[in-house]
Amino acid sequence: MTTHENSVIRFLFxxxxxxxxxxxxxxxxxxxxxxxxxxxxVQVLLGEMTAVAALIGSSLNTxxxxxxxxxxQGDVSLLVVDCEEQDGQLNLxxxxxxxxxVSGVSALExxxxxxxxxxxxxxxxxxxxxxxxxxAGANIAEIFEHFLGQSVQHPARLTLFADGRHAAGLLLQxxxxxxxxxxxxxxxxxxxxLAATLDPNELLLPAATLLRRLFVDETIRMFDPCPIAYHCxxxxxxxxxxxxxxxxxxxxxxLAEHGEIVIQDDIxxxxxxxxxxxxxxxxxxxxxxxx
Numbered sequence: 138m139t140t141h142e143n144s145v146i147r148f149l150f151x152x153x154x155x156x157x158x159x160x161x162x163x164x165x166x167x168x169x170x171x172x173x174x175x176x177x178x179v180q181v182l183l184g185e186m187t188a189v190a191a192l193i194g195s196s197l198n199t200x201x202x203x204x205x206x207x208x209x210q211g212d213v214s215l216l217v218v219d220c221e222e223q224d225g226q227l228n229l230x231x232x233x234x235x236x237x238x239v240s241g242v243s244a245l246e247x248x249x250x251x252x253x254x255x256x257x258x259x260x261x262x263x264x265x266x267x268x269x270x271x272x273a274g275a276n277i278a279e280i281f282e283h284f285l286g287q288s289v290q291h292p293a294r295l296t297l298f299a300d301g302r303h304a305a306g307l308l309l310q311x312x313x314x315x316x317x318x319x320x321x322x323x324x325x326x327x328x329x330x331l332a333a334t335l336d337p338n339e340l341l342l343p344a345a346t347l348l349r350r351l352f353v354d355e356t357i358r359m360f361d362p363c364p365i366a367y368h369c370x371x372x373x374x375x376x377x378x379x380x381x382x383x384x385x386x387x388x389x390x391x392l393a394e395h396g397e398i399v400i401q402d403d404i405x406x407x408x409x410x411x412x413x414x415x416x417x418x419x420x421x422x423x424x425x426x427x428x
Contacts, residue, residue, distance in 0.1 A: 141159050141160065141161045141343070141344040141362055142161050142162075142163055142164075143161070143162060143163060143164055143165050143364065143365050143366075144160070144161070144362035144363055144364050144365055145158055145159065145160045145191055145192060145194075145195040145227065145362065145363045145365065146158065146159045146160075146344045146359055146360065146361075146362050146363075147195060147196065147359075147360045147363075148344075148348065148357050148358060148359045148360065149357070149358045149360075150324070150328070150352075150355055150356070150357055151355075151356040151357065151358055152324075152355070152356055153324040153325075153328065153355070154311055154312040154318065154324065155309060155310065155311055155312065155324060155325060155328055156196075156309075156310055156312060157307065157308055157309045157310065158192045158195055158196060158307075158308045159305075159306070159307055159308075159340070159344050159347065159348075160188050160191045160192050160195075160304075160305060160306050160365070161303065161305045161340065161341060161344075162184075162187065162188060162191065162229075162303065162304040162305065162365060163302060163303050164367075165229060165365050165366060165367045166184060166187065166299075166302070166303060166304040167301075167302065168367040169183075169187065169229065169230065169231055169367050169369075170301065171406075172406050173232075173233075173406060175233055175235070176235070176239045177300070177301065178239060178241070178242050178247060179213055179233050179235050179239060179247070180299065180300065180301050181299045181300065182213060182216060182233065182244055182247060182248075182277060182299075183216055183218070183231060183232070183233045183299075184299025184300070184303075184304035185276075185277040185278070185297040185298075185299045185304065185306070186205060186207065186216050186218050186231070186277055186281075187218050187229060187231050187299075187304050188297055188298075188299065188304045188305055188306035189205070189218075189277065189278075189281045189295065189297065189306060189308075190203065190205055190218040190219075190220040190229065190231070191220055191227055191229060191306075191365055192295075192306050192308040193220070193281075193285075193308070194220035194221075194222060194227050195222075195227060195363050196308075196310075197222065197257075197259075199259050199260065199261050200222040200223070200259075200260055201221070201222065201257055201258055201259035201260060201261075202219065202220070202221035202222075202257070202258045203219070203220050203221075203255070203256065203257045203258075204217065204218070204219050204220075204254075204255070204256045204257075205217070205218050205253065205254070205255055206253070206254040206256075207248060207251065207252075207253050207254075207272060207280070208251045208252060208254065209247075209248030209249040209250060209251030209272060210248075210249040210250050210251060211241065211246065211247050211248045211249030211251075212235055212236040212238070212239045212240060212241065212247055212249075213233060213234070213235040213236075213239065213247040213248050214234050214235065214236075215232075215233065215234040216231070216232075216233050216234075216248075217231055217232050217233075217404060218230070218231035219231065219404070221368075225363065225364075226363070226364045226365070226366055227363060227364070227365045227366070228365075228366055228367075228368035229365060229366070229367055229368065230367065230368060230369045230404055230405060231404065232403050232404045232406070234403070235247075243275050243276055244272070244274065244275065244276045244277050244279075244280060245272075245274070245275045245276070248272055250272065251271075251272045252269045252270065252271055252272060253269060253270050253271075253272055253280060253281075253284055254267070254268075254269040255267065255268050255269065255284065255288070268287075268288060270283060270284050270287050270288075271283075276297075277295075277297055278295040278296065278297050281293075281295055282294065282295055285310070289310075289313070291310065291311045291312075291313060292310070292311050292325065293308065293309065293310045293311075294308075294309045294310075294328075294329055294332055295307065295308055295309075296332060296335050296337060296340065297337065297340075298337035298338060298340045298341070303341055305337075305340035305341055306340065307332065307335065307340060307347075309328060309329070309332055311325055328352070328355075331351055331352055332351065334351070335351055339351075344359065345359065369404070369405035369406075369407070370405075371405075371407050371409075373409065376400055376402075376409045377415075377418075377419065379400075380398070380411070380415065380419060381419045381420075385416065385419070385420040388415065388416055388419065388420070389416060392412075392413055392415075392416070397410055397411060397412050398410070398411040398415065
């Protein structure tokens, strides 16, 4: 039986111009949450957005790194999720920025007015592709259905689930016009109607079981799972390079004011601390040799 825990499984309706993908994150999602004290409703928002990023990232035509940022005026001011494909694996990381006290439940209540920003850095392009749309929708699924309708201009349907242990999702899309071969005009309506009967908790079922139960009369071809990992290693060299770029005087002033330099990497939840010795490490005196 095909499992999709910590992976994405793409599939295709053989007799319809419709494709889909399933994602189920457990260990990966729990790693992303480790050390973060998000309220339950913030976990739901970030988890659902992480599931969407994996679903969309698995369908890129060329390997690349995509970043979604949902920025709003509510108690949750920022959601960020990165998804990058490397050597046949999707690497995820993400974070939320929110008030100490969070009220509301829905994405509309928590995020408030704002926009969804999308960035895609492809290996085939020098500059990233960027776009943004308003946060249109009462929940993450509706926000991203609107985004996909605006960006790729063909319909999509999302069903999402997240809590403190799992983040999962189902994405259904009509194929681009150039890829269509069939003419079942009622197919998309039929598949959407069936998808509407899905209990989000069923997204945790094995992929083959879920698809067979949901689309019992359809012929579906499933592709091999694409594994997913949480990838957020510490990078001391990058932080030291950033400090070096500030110049010796600025680093000395920071130490004089605070006694030490503390840098917080919010997206990876890493903290970097440097004492007075960092000055000589980064800016050795003339004739001094580093070992």
